[in-house]
Amino acid sequence: MSMNTQGRPTGVEGVETQPGQFESFSGHVGLRLAEPLIFELGSTDTTGVDVPEVEDFDMCLGGLERKSEIGCPGLSEPDTVRHYTRLSRRNYGIDMGVFPLGSCTMKHNPRLNEKMARLPGFGDIHPLQPQSTVQGALGLIDELATWLMTLTGMPAVAMSPKAGAHGELCGVMAIRAALEARGDAREIVLCPESAHGTNPATAAFCGYKVKSIPAKENGRVDIEALKAALDDTVAAVMITNPNTCGLFETEIREIADEIHKAGAFFYADGANFNAIVGKARPGDLGVDAMHINLHKTFSTPHGGGGPGSGPVVFSDALKDFAPVPYVVKDAEGFHLVENKEGKSFGRMVAFHGQMGMYVRALSYMLSHGSDGLKQASEDAVLNANYVLASLKDVMTPSFDGPCMHEALFDDRFLKDTGVTTLDFAKAMIDEGYHPMTMYFPLVVHGAMLIEPTESESKANMDQFIRSMRGLAAAAKAGEVARFEGAPYHAPWKRLDETQAARKPVLRWEAGE
Numbered sequence: 001m002s003m004n005t006q007g008r009p010t011g012v013e014g015v016e017t018q019p020g021q022f023e024s025f026s027g028h029v030g031l032r033l034a035e036p037l038i039f040e041l042g043s044t045d046t047t048g049v050d051v052p053e054v055e056d057f058d059m060c061l062g063g064l065e066r067k068s069e070i071g072c073p074g075l076s077e078p079d080t081v082r083h084y085t086r087l088s089r090r091n092y093g094i095d096m097g098v099f100p101l102g103s104c105t106m107k108h109n110p111r112l113n114e115k116m117a118r119l120p121g122f123g124d125i126h127p128l129q130p131q132s133t134v135q136g137a138l139g140l141i142d143e144l145a146t147w148l149m150t151l152t153g154m155p156a157v158a159m160s161p162k163a164g165a166h167g168e169l170c171g172v173m174a175i176r177a178a179l180e181a182r183g184d185a186r187e188i189v190l191c192p193e194s195a196h197g198t199n200p201a202t203a204a205f206c207g208y209k210v211k212s213i214p215a216k217e218n219g220r221v222d223i224e225a226l227k228a229a230l231d232d233t234v235a236a237v238m239i240t241n242p243n244t245c246g247l248f249e250t251e252i253r254e255i256a257d258e259i260h261k262a263g264a265f266f267y268a269d270g271a272n273f274n275a276i277v278g279k280a281r282p283g284d285l286g287v288d289a290m291h292i293n294l295h296k297t298f299s300t301p302h303g304g305g306g307p308g309s310g311p312v313v314f315s316d317a318l319k320d321f322a323p324v325p326y327v328v329k330d331a332e333g334f335h336l337v338e339n340k341e342g343k344s345f346g347r348m349v350a351f352h353g354q355m356g357m358y359v360r361a362l363s364y365m366l367s368h369g370s371d372g373l374k375q376a377s378e379d380a381v382l383n384a385n386y387v388l389a390s391l392k393d394v395m396t397p398s399f400d401g402p403c404m405h406e407a408l409f410d411d412r413f414l415k416d417t418g419v420t421t422l423d424f425a426k427a428m429i430d431e432g433y434h435p436m437t438m439y440f441p442l443v444v445h446g447a448m449l450i451e452p453t454e455s456e457s458k459a460n461m462d463q464f465i466r467s468m469r470g471l472a473a474a475a476k477a478g479e480v481a482r483f484e485g486a487p488y489h490a491p492w493k494r495l496d497e498t499q500a501a502r503k504p505v506l507r508w509e510a511g512e
C-alpha cells in the first residue's frame with residue numbers, strides 16, 4: 001500500500017478487497033476507481049485551459065509578487081469532473097438513504113426549494129446592492145420572520161445568526177445586555193446534563209460559569225434540583241425541548257415560572273423544534289429566547305459543515321436587545337436597520353444572514369402550509385415511535401416511551417457481548433446505513449440516538465429496522481468478528497477520529 005506525504009494510504013493500491021476475494025489487477029474494485037488526492041493526480045505543467053502567454057508588463061506590487069509556481073494541480077476538465085464525481089460517490093447523504101443521526105434532523109430537501117433559491121432575483125444579488133433594488137429579497141426575509149414569529153408565538157426575531165450555535169450566542173448576548181441594562185451582574189448559566197455541547201460552550205464563551213442540572217429517572221430535568229440551584233447569581237437557564245433524549249419536558253411551564261421568579265432568563269435550544277411545529281408554541285411555554293435551526297426544521301441541505309441558519313426569536317423582555325440588522329417596512333417599502341439603535345447589543349455578521357437558507361425555508365413553509373407543517377411534526381414523531389416500538393425487544397430503550405422525534409437506546413443490550421456502541425455503529429455501515437448518533441447524550445451509557453424524521457416511508461423504516469434487528473441478534477449470538485473489524489465494505493476502515501479532530505492535517509505538502 002502506498003502512502004501519500006500525509007501518511008494516508010492512497011493510489012490504486014489503497015483499495016482493499018474483501019477477505020477471500022481476488023485482488024483486482026488494477027486495484028480498482030466493483031466499478032469504483034481508486035482515488036488519489038487531486039494534487040497527486042494533476043501536475044503543474046498540465047492545464048484544462050489554454051491561456052496566452054502574458055506579455056511583459058510592469059509589476060506594481062512593490063516586490064510582493066509571486067516568484068515561484070503557484071503549485072495548484074492542473075487537470076483537464078474531464079479529469080477534474082471525474083475526480084470530484086468519484087469522491088462524491090463515496091459520500092453518504094440524505095439523497096441516498098435513511099440518515100438516522102439523532103439531534104440533527106436530516107430530512108429530505110424538496111427540489112422546489114433549490115429551484116427557488118436559484119432564481120436570479122435571489123441567487124444573483126449582492127448584499128451591498130442598493131436596498132431599492134432588492135425589495136423582493138427584503139420582503140422575503142420579512143415574510144419568513146413573520147412565519148417564525150407566528151409558529152413560535154414570539155414577538156420578535158433576529159434573522160442574521162448563521163447556525164444554531166451562533167443563535168445561542170445571539171440569545172445569550174441579548175440576555176447579558178438585558179441584565180447589564182438593569183445593572184445586574186449575574187455570573188452563572190444552568191444547563192441540564194443532557195444538553196448539547198454548544199449550550200455550555202456558548203455560556204462559557206459569553207463569560208458565564210456553567211453549572212449542570214441533573215436529570216430525573218425519567219430523563220427530564222430534575223425541577224427540585226433546578227429550584228435549589230436558582231438564585232440571584234443565575235443569569236439564564238438553557239433547556240432543549242423536546243430534550244436530547246427525545247422527550248418532552250412536561251414540567252416546562254413550571255420550570256419557566258421558577259426561572260422568572262429568580263429573575264433569570266429562559267433560553268430554549270430550539271434544535272428539536274421539528275417535533276412540535278404546529279403543536280406547541282415556545283412563546284406559550286415561557287421562553288425568552290430560542291434559536292431555530294432553519295437547516296434542521298425547515299429543510300436546507302446541511303452536514304459536512306454546509307450552510308446553516310439560526311434565527312433567534314425573542315420575548316417582550318428581550319426584544320429590545322436584539323442585534324441589527326433587521327428589516328422594517330414603511331410607506332416607501334422595506335428597509336434594513338443597519339446601525340445599532342437603542343438597547344440593541346450590536347451586530348453579529350457582516351451582512352444580513354444566509355439568504356439562500358431563507359429562500360429554502362420559506363419555500364418549504366409555503367409548500368407545506370400550516371397544516372402540512374403540523375403534519376410533518378406528527379409524522380416525524382410517529383416514525384420515531386415506530387422505530388422505538390420495533391426495536392425495544394432487541395435493543396434497550398433508555399426511557400419509557402412514547403418518545404418525541406427521536407428514539408434513544410443505550411448499550412445494555414450489548415452487555416457481555418464484547419461489542420460496543422462504536423462497533424455496532426460501524427457494522428451499520430456494512431449494512432448500507434449511516435450510523436445513528438452515538439455516545440450522545442451523555443446521560444446514558446453508550447447512547448444510540450435515532451431520528452428518522454418524517455421523510456422516511458414505512459417500507460424504508462422496515463428495511464432499516466430489519467438490519468438493526470439482524471445486528472442486535474448477531475451481537476447477542478457472539479458474532480464478534482462481524483463487529484470488531486467493521487466496516488468491512490467501506491473504502492476506508494476505522495479512522496483515528498480523535499487524532500483527526502485534535503491534529504487535523506489540512507494542508508497538502510509536496511513530497512519528494
Ligand SMILES: *Cc1c(COP(=O)(O)O)cnc(C)c1O
Nearest residue numbers: 103163164165196198269271308
Ligand atoms: C444541532 C444542535 C445544535 C447546534 O446547531 P448548529 O446549527 O449545528 O450550530 C444545538 N443544540 C442541539 C440540541 C442541536 O441538535
